[in-house]
Amino acid sequence: MDPILFFDLKTQAKRLRAGIEKRLHAVLDHGAYINGPEVAELERTLERLTGAPHALAVASGTDSLVIAMMGEDLGPGDAVFIPTFTYNATCNAVLMTGATPVFVDVDPATFNINVEHLAHQVEAVAKAGKLKPRMVVPVDLYGLPADYARIEAIAARHGMTILADAAQSLGGAQKGKSVGNLCAMTATSFYPSKTLGAYGDGGAMFTNDPARLSRWASIRWHGTDDARKESVMVGLNGRLDSMQCAVLLEKLTVFTEEIATRRRIADAYRAGLGNAVTLQHVPEGSESAWGLFTITVENRDRFQAELAEKKVPTAIYYQKPLHRHRAFAPFAPREGELKHAESLSGRIVSLPFHPYLSEAQIAHICDAVRKAA
Ligand SMILES: Cc1ncc(COP(=O)(O)O)c(C=O)c1O
Incomplete structure (x- = not known):
């Protein structure tokens, strides 16, 4: 028996090596290392995979969370409800916008955000009146989608949006719909050991709202307009490069x-x-x-x-x-x-x-x- 690895990235690399090399050589040949044709090709492939109307490739899972939160104009005075049992990036993203994280307990059976406690925390924040409930960020822990239908009901009561932190769950599904298409906004990560992993950092965002997509695309590119001539909002460099997209496209074949x-x-x-x-x-x-x-x-x-x-x-x-x-x-x-x-x-x-x-x-x-x- 071969040694047991916790994650095994090498066997897949060996299996896909020829195809990945071909893809990378194509990038070397056209030389468009940023915004090459692989970026849009990856986005369209991710849309077909998830059924989400719009996908946007970004530089990391963290960037996908930050860009989605910036796109909603989160800031001081806003409350964002997150499970306390998750990776630190979920909380860092909230704090980077200036909003306040409100921790929610998890369900002892599914390990995902505890919907009863979420309802309790949202009521408590609304009643205290110091912060405005703005967003819930359920995390699909270990790959299992959170309880989106019940979270949606709570969010709707308080006029909040939902951003799924699906860093661990690309490939999951709920009630016949794929992760990426389970709520208004979804963020995922292509960290190498994720279900879809790049050879470096990467991430993607999903939405059914073209207005959100257009804001995200601008924020991803320093907040510029479509012609990239003028800053129209605050942005950052959140692009995913052509090489990583090429690797991901080959990996998507399996x-x-x-x-x-x-x-x-x-x-x-x-x-x-x-x-x-x-x-x-x-x-x-x-x-x-x-x-x-x-x-x-x-x-x-x-x-x-x-x-x-x-x-x-x-x-x-x-x-x-x-x-x-x-x-x-x-x-x-x-x-x-x-x-x-x-x-x-x-x-x-x-x-x-x-x-x-x-x-x-x-x-x-x-x-x-x-x-x-
Ligand atoms: C739940 C969760 N959110 C966010 C992230 C951040 O993703 P990235 O490392 O691609 O920035 C991760 C990555 O491990 C994660 O597990």
């Missing part, structure tokens, strides 16, 4: 197949682990993209050590909820308010996960997990 393989491996894990550990609950009608396969265990240090002995690497996403980070502590609510996230951060652990795990490796991992649990 993306749907890889997502199907991820699902098969997740099913094999779920069958193989039985009741030995607690799994992330996938609600009826939702399909995870399986960006990560994450379980909870009670004695995590011992569990990880036993798996390491059997050459099964594990990782923790995330060690601390955001409100426990020094940079975000000023926005922490009263002690005990975010109890599910507190509890989860001490118990979650992710198993090796990528579409190139062999059956023998999966069997070995399941066996090791069952024994260590």
Whole structure:
């Protein structure tokens, strides 16, 4: 059996090498390293993949969040509701606009934003009257889409927009619709280990609103007008270069197949682990993209050590909820308010996960997990 890797980027690179080289040589031949034809080709391919009417390629997942928030003119006095159990980029993006992050607890079964607690936090902010509820940013944790229908109902009651942080969930779906097309705005990341990963940084944004698309395109290019002659709003350099688009286009030729393989491996894990550990609950009608396969265990240090002995690497996403980070502590609510996230951060652990795990490796991992649990 080959050594088990937590993420395996090399096997796919070997498989796609000839096609990727051809694509990269085409960029070298035309020389349009910025805004080459690959950028629009990638955007149209992502639209077909997700069913979202408009896609825009950007420089990173973080930029996709920042540009979407800038596009809504977020600023001081605005409240943005985010789950506390996510990557720090979700919160950094809010703070970069000058808006205030309001932390929301997570659901103990799905690990995604807790809709009851969201409703409670929104009511509390509206009642206090200091901040205006403006936006909810659900995060599709580990690839599982958040509960968009119920979040939409809360957002609509308070005139808020929804921006999905789908950095981990491209390839997921809900009620027959793909991630990218589940709410008003979606941001995703092409960090190399994501379900669709570049060979460097990258990201994309999705919307059904042409007015939003046009603002985002301007912000992505320093806030200039279509002719790029005049600044019409504040912007930044959020472009995705032609080389990364070329790599992504080649990877997209196997993306749907890889997502199907991820699902098969997740099913094999779920069958193989039985009741030995607690799994992330996938609600009826939702399909995870399986960006990560994450379980909870009670004695995590011992569990990880036993798996390491059997050459099964594990990782923790995330060690601390955001409100426990020094940079975000000023926005922490009263002690005990975010109890599910507190509890989860001490118990979650992710198993090796990528579409190139062999059956023998999966069997070995399941066996090791069952024994260590
Ligand atoms: C939930 C979440 N949001 C945002 C990001 C930021 O994406 P990027 O690293 O491409 O800027 C990540 C990346 O890991 C993420 O997992």
